[in-house]
Amino acid sequence: MAIGLTWVVPAGSYSKLFYDSMSQKLQVTAPTGEINKLPADQKSLDALGININIGQFTNGSIRKPISIPDTYQRLPQAPMGIEDIAVSMVHGTIEGADIIVFILVLGGLIGVIKKTGAFNAGLIALSKKTRGKEFLFVALVSLLMAIGGTTCGIEEEAVAFYPILVPVFLTLGYDAIVCVGAIFLASSIGSAFSTINPFSVVVASNAAGISFMEGMGARIFGLVVGIIFVIGYLYWYAKKIKADPTFSYTYSDLESFKARYLSDDTHNHHIDFTLRRKLILLLFALAFPLMIWGVTIAGWWFPQMAASFLSIAIIIIFISGLNEKDALEAFTQGASELVAVSLIIGMARGVNIVLESGMISDTILAYASQLVSGMEGSVFAVAQLIVFFFLGLIVPSSSGLAVLAMPIMAPLADTVMIPRDIVVSAYNWGQYAMLFLAPTGLVLVTLQMLGIQFDRWIKFVWPVVVFMLLFGAALLVGQVMMLS
Structure with missing residues (x-):
């Protein structure tokens, strides 16, 4: 479909602005390719009509090229061909190398821990302690993931939790969809109603030329309501499964789930939860707050996170007493189980490369900005939500869409006399409503990991998409009405 669009949608581009840290100058690249350097x-920035503090560029807060308002220019059509499918997937895999290495190292770490028997022993102990109050575990996981989403934007990193928590949820009598809800939905709701997430609301606010503290009250209110909705929806679904296991949207795949994620030893109640195994699980658990600290405080990204996971794997190998051969085989086996997930990331990024190479992403943005320009305040806010919903399919990266669209969309708020933070909120809520569905995002990665068919996922997630759009629209209209 992406290749077909490059034949139909007119090609065009905005001029792009980038801070070159080597020369310490601003670099403007025209649609035709000419490069001009500015102090x-x-x-x-003022001369370019960009209402952003220069410090946001020089301190690295804005790392990607941003679009310069009023510079859109039609270009000769650049349609992509069938031969570009494979090429774009290869380039997408190369671009996603940092995430792919992180996922493979994570798989290796999990493989080592499985070999020690620590997971199985811990699962048995957990299943004994949570009898009669199983949903409390689901609610706690959901709450923690939502907090992670709203503070540090846990999204790609969330794949680390699936191989661990799916067996737990299955042991507690639930299905894989409950696990996706507690991890993917909850973290995405947290990211949608971001408070201090540096990869969405902070970068979007910077690109809009405002402080990320503006609009914080509405986002906090939305976050509380969003968490309540997700936990309530999961409670309804989990209660249905407990009453009738055949209600599960993935009931026909339940046995294959169990065969994949629950080894025979999981049901062997003679596995001792020894001090060594407890220490191994403690080290594994510490990897995640360490990751969150690194992302939010120390400026880590996927290479540093992968290195921290690899370090913990090495420490666990020494503690476990595994010999070199067993440890290497366990690490390799664990990594191999996530190869398919890694390749899907490259394929998804390949779609974006096709749209960018065909030069239609900026055209879609230009048409969208013209569509909402000059509307009445409330209508404008809701229209922005809808625009960002569809842009989320074209640009599934939260930071990527922020730097691409916000310099164009945010100034339009000035023309209808509403604050720019409303555009930032519309961007958050609209894009994330789409990311629950978009095959160009993390959805396919998640479904591949858990063996969930896409149509069954849609059946589960559509009420959440409707909630995000309706509740988001109501919040935006409420904010505009409070101004009058």
Whole structure:
């Protein structure tokens, strides 16, 4: 479909602005490819009509090229061909190398821990302690993931939790969809109603030329309501499964889930939860707050996260007493189980490369900005939500869409006399409503990991998409009405 669009949608591009840290200058690249360098000062930004503090560029807060308003230019059509499918997937895999290495190292770490028997022993102990109050575990996982989403934007990193928590949920009598709800839905709801998430609301606010504290009250209110909705929806679904296991949307695949995620030893109640195994699980658990600290405080990204997971794997190998051969085989086996997931990431990124190479992403953005320009305040806010919903399919990266669209969309709020933070909120809520569905995002990765068919996922997630759009629209209209 992406290749077909490059034949139909007119090609075009905005001029792009980028801070070159080597020369310490602003670099403007015209749609036709000409490059012009400007002094890295506020005067240069003002002359370009960009209402962003120069410090956001020089301190690295804005790392990607941003679109310059009123510079869109039609270009000769650049349709992509069938031969570009494979090429774009290869380039997408190369671009996603940091995430792919992270996922493979994670798989290796999990493989080592499985070999020690720590997971199985822990699962048995957990299943004994949670009898009669199983949903409490689901609610706690959901709450923690939502907090992770709203504070540090846990999204790609969430794949680390699936191989661990799916066996837990199955042991407690639930299905894989409950696990996806507690991890993917909850973390995405947290990211949608971001408070201090540096990869969405912070970068979007910076690109809009405002402080990320603006609009915080509405986002906090939305976060509380969103968490309540997700946990309530999961409670309804989990209660249905407990009453009638055949209600599960993935009931026909339940046995294959169990065969994949529950080894025979899981049901062997003679596995001792020894001090060594407890220490191994403690080290594994510490990897995640360490990851969150690294992302939010220390400026880590996937290479650093992968290195931290690899370090913990090495420490666990020494503690476990595994010999070199067994440890290497366990690590390799664990990594191999996530190869398919890694390749899907490259394929998904390949779609975006096709749209960018065909030069239609900016055209779609230009048409969208013209569509909402000059509307009445409340209508404008809801229209922005809808626009960002569809842009989320074209650009599934939260930070990527922020730097692409916000310099164009945010100034339009000035023309209808509403604050720019409303556009930032519309971006968050609209894009994430789409990311629950978009095959160009993390959805396919998640479904591949758990063996869930896409149509069954749609059956489960559509009420959440409707909630995000209706509740988001109501919040936006409420904010605009409070201004009058």
